[in-house]
Amino acid sequence: MINEKIKAAIQKYSDELTELRRRFHREPELSWEEFKTTAFVCEYLESLGISFRKTEPTGVIATIEGGKPGKTVALRADMDALTVEELNKDLPYTSQVEGKMHACGHDAHTAMLLIAAKALSEIKDELPGNVRLVFQPAEEVAAGANEMVKQGAMEGVDNVFGIHIWSQMPTGKVSCSLGPSFASADLFTVKFTGRGGHGAMPHDCIDTAIVASSFVVNVQSVVSRTIDPQQPAVLTIGKMVVGTRFNVIAENAVIEGTIRCFDPKTRDHIEEQLKHYADQVAAIYGAAAEVDYIRGTQAVINDEYSAKLVQTTAAAAFEDDVLYVEKPTMGGEDFSFYLDHAPGSFALVGSGNPDKDTEWAHHHGKFNIDEDALAVGAELYAQYAWAYLNE
Template structure:
């Protein structure tokens, strides 16, 4: 199952792997602005002789075609950064862009897949099938995967595999369990309209601030009192925009939040309940309510066969001790859209090391990775593809 030539290639290119990651880290580009990152990926693939095509407006799809006919397995890496200010100013490879940072590890994912592609390309004469390489933009905007699917990323693909660096896990550890991995991630926006007026004359008004506050307090019972406790769900209100001045009764209030869960039945129930709560709270005060519920990413549900296959590959490549069981996260991942097209799985590779200060939460300005994890991720990409095509 494990190809020794690939293992040796990854080890040989470990220094280059780190250099690639550091270059990408220092030059972050946010969702749908990854022009330079896309150009860099294209140049790297061209130098390897791997055929590719750019997707619109950013992103790359490439193929490592084996000498023998066989199945097609897709490997995905996301390439975008976040609008986060880098706080690790002392790093020699710190972000050069104010207010932009690779605070989630996508720089590592891209570098790992490039080196995995290099190792696989060197063994393509032995490869029975095709490895599809997907360098995806705009994961942080939860729109990139869907667009890549539209542009043909999954055409002819039999299985798909993705990796996420994970700072909450020890370096080198690999977690890929069957079933739920990442939650669906939806956006909810509620607009209340009351009747504004002078702060000294509330009896002549309908105070949108009171309406909105009542809704925020009551809507939490959607989760705590209407959903089976054994079905995890989160409803978070993260933003309230109410009022214009200290002595003016607010006429309008806009509330924004997010809903996370692992199954679409629960998802639909929460959506319906939010609409009912908003309407009924508004009616109590004589206001009106308008609800906009935007479905974002689907839950990432690892195919049982594929997830167990990842475990076999990981233990074969790195030993049984590498396996780790990480609980499902309420975080969102648009890798889910690839799983709508083909069976597959999404693995976590640990990069948390207290001695290197790499246990900061993803999306934090001090987020960084233990670069010793890069080779683990790159080899896991390549060995999974090799093993799947040779199965």
């Protein structure tokens, strides 16, 4: 199952792997703005003799054609950064763009897949099938995967595999759960309209500060009292804007939040109940409610066969104790959209190391990775492709 040439190549290019990751980290680009990253990926693939095409407006789809007939496995890495100010100012590779940084590890994903591609290209004549390389933009806005699929990323693909660096796991550990991995992630906006007026004359008004507050307090019972406790779900209110001045009763209130769960029926139920609660709370106070519910990512549900293949591949490529059981997260991942077109799995590679201060949460300004994890991720990409094509 394990290809020793791949292992040797990853070790040989480990310094280059680190330098690639640092290059991407220094020059972060936001969703749909990954122009420099896309150009670099294209140049790198061209230097390896790997056929590719640019997607619009950003992103790259490439294919390593094996020397023998067989299946096609896709490997995906995301490339976009976040509007987060980097707080690690003393790093030699700190972000050079104010207000932007790779606070989620996508710089590592891109670098790992490039080196995996380099290793695979060196043994392409031995490959019984093809390896599709998907360098995806706009994961952070949950739009890139769908667009890559539309532009042909999954055409002819039999299986798909992705990796996420994970600061909440010890460096080098690998987790790939059978079944649920990442939750669906939806967003909603609730607008309440009442009747404003002078703060000294509440009897002439319909106060949306009261309406909105009542909604925020009561809507949590959708999860706590209408959903099976064995079906995990989260309803979070992240933003509430009410009123304009201390002595003016608010005529309008806007609430924004997110819903996370794993079960499609639970997802449908929460959406329905959210709208019901908004209408009923508004009616109690004589206000009006308008709900805009946007479905974001679907739940990432790992295929059993693929997840087991990741586990056996990781155990064979590294040490037996490399496997780690990380509970499913309520975080969202648009990798889910690739799974609509082929079975596959999504693995986590640990990068948390207290001695290197790399246990900060994803999306935090001090987020960083233990770069010792890079070789694990790069080899896992390549060894999984090899193992799947040889199954």
